[in-house]
């Protein structure tokens with residue numbers, strides 16, 4: 187049987203950030219990923235936006251960790267030369283009825299410590315983005331974009347240089363607690379190996395519930411339900427008509443079909459929200475017309491023939507259709523009663539932005555570092 191001080195399950199951006207943080211703190215850490223390469227699921231299927239932190243309820247983990255994580259992430263990208271751009275974002279009211287929503291964003295943002303929002307008139311918006319129509323807007327200068335793959339590679343590099351180990355094609359199939367230590371069973375290349383570890387982190391994303399269910403003796407009532415919500419993206423062929431991120435007001439489980447830019451200046455629209463039962467990344471091209479209708483509310487000149495199917499991502503939600511959005515669920519021993527175990531559920535957006543702050547939170551929950559100061 188092999189031993190490690192900590193095992194982190196899941197090599198998405200969250201598992202990578204957590205494993206890196208623990209290794210830097212001097213914990214001998216083993217990161218196990220089921221797929222052949224890290225970040226094969228949600229961490230490679232998102233908008234790559236560094237969010238400011240203006241939507242989330244004040245005091246929630248999403249709000250605290252987004253604001254703190256955004257600052258950490260910009261610093262990290264700058265220090266490590268990871269491609270990123272603080273390109274800013276417009277949030278649009280396209281009808282009189284949506285003005286109140288913009289006001290509520292301003293209020294929430296201020297309470298969350300996001301104090302750089304600027305109100306814009308339609309003519310201000312025309313000066314910035316001539317193709318866009320609205321009745322009022324907000325400008326968020328601290329929103330940006332990053333190369334999420336470069337970021338994950340860098341986290342993996344940090345893990346290795348801090349003495350941590352990464353194993354791919356290594357699927358955790360079962361764990362149990364014996365005399366205060368975890369026995370973890372791992373399927374790798376047709377063989378099952380056994381590991382012993384003091385600390386265990388479940389960062390398995392969409393599979394976090396299934397992984398927790400495989401922990402013998404963990405109270406099942408602590409495992410939240412899973413409500414996967416697929417988001418489709420369509421790309422815009424040809425010359426980009428936008429220079430900034432452009433968001434309508436949020437609704438229906440997502441942030442609305444918005445415009446994001448990649449670092450090469452390419453435009454993509456999305457993601458929409460489709461509640462699903464099984465994990466399936468196929469793209470439903472029949473959604474093009476619904477996309478066109480949503481996009482034309484703020485970009486009336488859209489040529490629908492330029493919309494091309496892009497990709498999909500699946501949000502690991504823990505609140506279902508019609509329910510109030512759930513917060514990140516970070517369950518430590520105080521919540522589930524297992525010493526040395528942290529389960530992470532519902533790490534949807536802004537998980538990428540919050541990843542470094544979330545890693546600190548997990549390290550603190552395991553008693554490895556002191557609890558980080560609040561924003």
Ligand SMILES: Cc1cc2nc3c(=O)[nH]c(=O)nc-3n(C[C@H](O)[C@H](O)[C@H](O)COP(=O)(O)OP(=O)(O)OC[C@H]3O[C@@H](n4cnc5c(N)ncnc54)[C@H](O)[C@@H]3O)c2cc1C
Nearest residue numbers: 196198199200220229232233235358391499536537538539
């Ligand atoms: C459509 C969409 C858009 C988004 N846009 C943004 C955005 O613009 N900005 C932002 O901040 N956030 C965004 N997010 C959120 C962000 O992408 C996620 O919060 C983040 O990627 C979650 O990372 P993760 O590591 O928890 O999950 P994942 O990336 O899914 O990683 C989990 C890993 O666990 C592995 N695994 C599962 N089971 C096992 C097992 N038994 N043993 C070993 N390994 C296992 C999987 O193979 C997987 O690699 C978006 C999300 C979606 C879906």
